[in-house]
Amino acid sequence: KAGVTQTPRYLIKTRGQQVTLSCSPISGHRSVSWYQQTPGQGLQFLFEYFSETQRNKGNFPGRFSGRQFSNSRSEMNVSTLELGDSALYLCASSLGQPSMNTEAFFGQGTRLTVV
Amino acid sequence: AQSVTQLDSQVPVFEEAPVELRCNYSSSVSVYLFWYVQYPNQGLQLLLKYLSGSTLVKGINGFEAEFNKSQTSFHLRKPSVHISDTAEYFCAVSSQPDRGSTLGRLYFGRGTQLTVWP
Numbered sequence: 001k002a003g004v005t006q007t008p009r010y011l012i013k014t015r016g017q018q019v020t021l022s023c024s025p026i027s028g029h030r031s032v033s034w035y036q037q038t039p040g041q042g043l044q045f046l047f048e049y050f051s052e053t054q055r056n057k058g059n060f061p062g063r064f065s066g067r068q069f070s071n072s073r074s075e076m077n078v079s080t081l082e083l084g085d086s087a088l089y090l091c092a093s094s095l096g097q098p099s100m101n102t103e104a105f106f107g108q109g110t111r112l113t114v115v
Numbered sequence: 116a117q118s119v120t121q122l123d124s125q126v127p128v129f130e131e132a133p134v135e136l137r138c139n140y141s142s143s144v145s146v147y148l149f150w151y152v153q154y155p156n157q158g159l160q161l162l163l164k165y166l167s168g169s170t171l172v173k174g175i176n177g178f179e180a181e182f183n184k185s186q187t188s189f190h191l192r193k194p195s196v197h198i199s200d201t202a203e204y205f206c207a208v209s210s211q212p213d214r215g216s217t218l219g220r221l222y223f224g225r226g227t228q229l230t231v232w233p
Contacts, residue, residue: 033221042223043223048220058220103164105161107158108158109157
């Protein structure tokens, strides 16, 4: 069974640009969450999608957005990049079904560097 | 609101010694508890989880953790560590989801870097 796949693994962007990261969850999983990991702030929750709907949102500015497609794949977008957006972005998938939804599986992450 | 405190940012130990990584949480609701491990340039791998039932939980790679509700703790232990256990360990908590809802967000501690020396 394939795990959570995040693409690309590494990305270098310039301040002011925008970027799109992709996440393919484990087959059959309907919930996708995104986290930002930085040395200064640790792991912070960005948002969660389930059945193409955003279910939870963390405390990030509107430059951070996401979406989920009908096949459960998810993308997150960051517009007007700032140096502080440099981070490892992790995607996690879970079943999303009541009483069965007890574990999140993480991808290897996308390392974004803003210069 | 929930929060997780990992009391030690770095834990150095010698190979074959026992280790305990401490985790305390605060929450006003029933929770699920997790320990994840992260190797350099990798994502997070689940070591073990507490959902309900027995307070002693066994995970992969010989790790175990004990849920203590009165002390709101979920400490991770291993009786004998190996050099390959060198990694960063994260404790996480989530609210037990209501019927019909998803797992929701995980709240993570700041991590504990475990370094095993030969």
